[in-house]
Amino acid sequence: MDFAPLRAAAEATLPADAWSFYQGTADGRFDAERDARAWDRWDLVPRVMTGLTAIDTTVELGGHRFASPIMLAASASQGGAHPDGELATAAAAGAAGMLMSYSNNATVDVERFGAAATSPWWAQIYLQHDRSATTDYVARCAAAGASALVLTVDVPGILADAAFRRVPLTGAVAVRGNVPLTGAGAGFAADTSITPDDLAELVASAGLPVWAKGVLTPDDALRALDAGAAGVIVSNHGRRQLAGVVPVAAVLREIVEAVDRRAPVIVDGGIRSGADVVRALALGAAAVGIGRPVLWALAAGGREALETMLATLAEETAVTIAGLGAASVADITPRMVRPAWGEDR
Ligand code: FNR
Numbered sequence: 508m509d510f511a512p513l514r515a516a517a518e519a520t521l522p523a524d525a526w527s528f529y530q531g532t533a534d535g536r537f538d539a540e541r542d543a544r545a546w547d548r549w550d551l552v553p554r555v556m557t558g559l560t561a562i563d564t565t566v567e568l569g570g571h572r573f574a575s576p577i578m579l580a581a582s583a584s585q586g587g588a589h590p591d592g593e594l595a596t597a598a599a600a601g602a603a604g605m606l607m608s609y610s611n612n613a614t615v616d617v618e619r620f621g622a623a624a625t626s627p628w629w630a631q632i633y634l635q636h637d638r639s640a641t642t643d644y645v646a647r648c649a650a651a652g653a654s655a656l657v658l659t660v661d662v663p664g665i666l667a668d669a670a671f672r673r674v675p676l677t678g679a680v681a682v683r684g685n686v687p688l689t690g691a692g693a694g695f696a697a698d699t700s701i702t703p704d705d706l707a708e709l710v711a712s713a714g715l716p717v718w719a720k721g722v723l724t725p726d727d728a729l730r731a732l733d734a735g736a737a738g739v740i741v742s743n744h745g746r747r748q749l750a751g752v753v754p755v756a757a758v759l760r761e762i763v764e765a766v767d768r769r770a771p772v773i774v775d776g777g778i779r780s781g782a783d784v785v786r787a788l789a790l791g792a793a794a795v796g797i798g799r800p801v802l803w804a805l806a807a808g809g810r811e812a813l814e815t816m817l818a819t820l821a822e823e824t825a826v827t828i829a830g831l832g833a834a835s836v837a838d839i840t841p842r843m844v845r846p847a848w849g850e851d852r
Contacts, residue, residue, distance in 0.1 A: 508779070508780055508781075508816075508819050508820060508823055510779055510800055510803065513800070513803045513804055513807050513812070513816065514803050516803075516806070516807035516808075517529075517588070517802065517803040517804075517805075517806035517807045520806050520807060521587070521588065521806050525587040525588070525806075528584070528587065529582075529587075529588065529799060529802045529803075529806075530799070531747055532745070532746040532747055532750075533746060533747055533748055533749055533750045533752070534746075534750035534751065535750075538746070539745055539746050539777070539799060540777065540779075541746065541754060541777070542743070542745075542746065542754045542755060542756065542776040542777025543777035543778075543779045543783070544754075544777070545754030545755070545756040545757060545777060546756045546777055546778070546779075546782075546783040546786050546787075547847065548756060548757075548846065548847045548850055549756060549786045549789075549790065549844050549845070549846065549847060550844070550845055550846070550847045550848060551782060551785060551786065551789065551827070551830075551831060551843060551844055552842065552843050552844065552845055553830055553831045553832050553843070554831065554832035554833070554843070555832055556832075557832040557833075557834070559829060559832065559834055561834070562825050562828050562829045562833075562834060562835070563834065563835040563836070564576065564821065564824060564825050564828060564835075564836060565835075565836070566793065566794055566836050568606060568771065568773075568793065568794055569627075569629075569654060569655050569716055569737065570654075571606070571627045571654065573604055573605055573606050573626075573627075573794075574603065574604030574605065574821070575603065575604065575605050575817075575821045575824060576784060576788060576792075576793070576794045576795060576824065576836055577605055577778075577784060577794070577795055577796075577797060577817070577820055577821060577824065578605055578606040578607065578608065578773070578794050578795070578796050578797075579596060579600050579605060579606070579607040579608060579796070579797060579801050580608055580742075580745075580775045580796030580797060580798040580801075581608040581609065581610040581611070581631035581657060581659075581720075582610055582745075582798050582799075582801065582802055583610045583611075583612035583613065584610075584612060584613070584614050585610075585613065585614055585615075585801075585802065585805060586613075586614025586615065587614070588802045588805040588806040589805040589806060589809045589810075591809060591810065592613070592614040592615050592805075593609060593610075593613045593614060593615040593620050594615055594619070594620065594623045595805060595809050595810040595813065596801060596805065596810075596813065597609075597620060597623050597624045597625070597628070598623070598625070598810050599810050599813035599814045599817055600624075600626055600628070600817075601624065601625030601626040602625075602814050602817075603814065603817040603818065603821060604626060605626070605817060605821075606626070606627060606628065606629065606794070607624070607626070607628045607629075608628070608629045608630075608631050608657050608796070609624075609628055609629070609630050609631065609653070610631050611630075611631055611632045611633050611644070611659075612633075617630065617644075617647050617648055617651045617653075618647065618650075618651050620651065621648075621650075621651025621652040621653070622651070624652065627654045628652070628653060628654065629653060629654060629655040629656065629657050629718070630645075630648035630651075630653035630655075630656055630657065631656075631657040631658075631659060631720065632644065632645065632648070632656055632657065632658055632659070633658075633659055633662060633697035633698075634658065634662075634697065634698045634701050634705055634709070635697065635698060636697075636698045641709075642712065645709075645712075645713050645715075648715075649713075649714060649715055653715060654715070654716075655715050655716040655717070655718060655737065656709070656713055656715050656716070656717045656718070657717075657718045657720045657740065658706060658709060658717055658718070658719055658720065658736075659720045659721050659744070660701060660706070660719050660720065660721045660722065660727075660731070661720070661721025661722075661723075661742070661743070661744050661748050661749075662697050662698070662699045662701060662721075662748075663699045663748070703730045703731065703733065703734040704734070706719060706731060706734040706735070706736060707734040707735050710734065710735035710736065711735070716737035716738075717735070717736055717737060718736060718737055718738050718739065718740055718773070719731035719734075719736040719738075719739050719740065720739075720740035720742055721740070721742050721743075721744055721748075722739045722740065722741055722742070722762065723741065723742075723743060723752070723753060723755070723758050723762075724758070724762070725761050725762050725764070725765030725766075726765075728741075728762045728765055728766050728772070729765060729766070732766065732769055732770050736770065737770060737771075738770040738771040738772065738773065738793070739762070739766065739770065739772055739773070740772075740773045740774070740775065740796065741755050741758065741759050741762055741772060741773070741774040741775075741776075741792075742755060742774065742775045742776055742796070743755055743776055745775075745776060745798045745799065746776070754776065754777065755774050755775070755776040755777070756776075756777070756786070756787075756790075759772070759774050759787060759790045759791065759792060760790045760791060760841075763790060763791030763792070764791075771793035771794075772791060772792055772793060773792060773793055773794045773795065773796060774787050774790075774792045774795055774796070775795060775796030775797065775798060776796075776798075778795045778796070778797050779797075779800065780820070780823060781820060781822075781823025781824040781825070781826060781827040782823075782827050783795070784820070784823075784824045784827070785824060785827040785828060785831065785839065785843075786844055788836060788839045789831075789839050789840065789841060789843045789844035790841070790844055791841065797820070800816060800820075801813060801816075803816075804816040804817075831843050
């Protein structure tokens with residue numbers, strides 16, 4: 508879909524620092540859309556005469572069935588986009604029947620969020636230097652109803668995160684719910700030195716499935732699975748961690764091949780259309796995450812605008828699946844995607 512009007516409305520609504528926080532990338536160029544352009548380098552190849560009469564867009568993830576393969580990726584401080592913050596996002600995700608990942612650095616605390624959520628949700632976490640703080644927070648997430656944890660493993664980049672370093676946060680976008688980013692006791696306490704052993708420890712102690720988010724190589728995907736991860740999320744964190752990082756569209760296929768059906772692979776970064784969703788599915792993703800589009804919609808019109816945006820993207824996805832000649836998400840095959848013409852030689 509054309510996100511330009513929604514993005515423009517968000518930019519017009521938000522204070523400059525909040526807009527910079529949401530759009531930020533590690534290289535300071537604010538070119539989060541480079542990942543979106545990379546999806547264009549895959550062309551879809553339809554099958555015809557398949558006798559289609561109906562399309563099933565549902566997917567099963569972690570034992571729950573969702574209406575769409577689109578999930579809402581974790582993004583911090585949604586209260587800076589709309590006063591209802593993560594509560595509006597939870598309501599819209601529930602209405603759309605989509606999975607939402609709730610950020611460790613949310614504006615609304617996890618107990619309030621969990622009480623408001625109407626569909627299954629996952630809690631994204633960062634390992635804290637103080638592991639007892641992590642254990643306490645994981646217990647709070649479980650008690651609040653999280654059905655899985657998403658451990659963000661691309662943390663060295665936090666040292667360079669445009670959002671945390673270059674852009675001074677105002678009260679509007681500062682975290683209030685879980686981890687203070689400004690004021691007394693401020694400081695982003697994520698441990699940047701994590702290893703697969705830390706992941707294995709979390710898997711052993713959490714009592715919930717743990718997904719590893721931020722993987723960009725086949726080798727790291729396998730290390731995460733060997734450590735007990737329930738699945739991996741291929742992500743470059745919306746280009747916020749490493750300047751010049753590879754677009755996810757370039758690495759998804761090789762990671763899926765290495766994982767070889769041992770576990771599901773989710774991808775996020777630059778997904779902006781039904782065609783992008785389907786490209787990712789054809790390359791082997793079990794589902795896709797969307798980050799900034801959620802924030803644009805929240806800023807432009809809260810829950811209502813977000814519901815409209817999610818419905819539009821879901822509809823586009825269904826139309827694209829039908830156009831491919833597939834009856835369901837499981838019916839989408841690797842042969843339905845190939846390098847864009849002119850780029851395969
Ligand atoms: C993020 N992302 C993120 N990821 C994470 O694991 N924990 C977090 O707290 C955040 N916070 C966050 C804030 C903002 C403002 C953005 C834009 C992103 C990354 C997010 O989950 C996802 O990987 C990317 O946003 C996906 O790329 P697109 O859809 O924004 O291009």
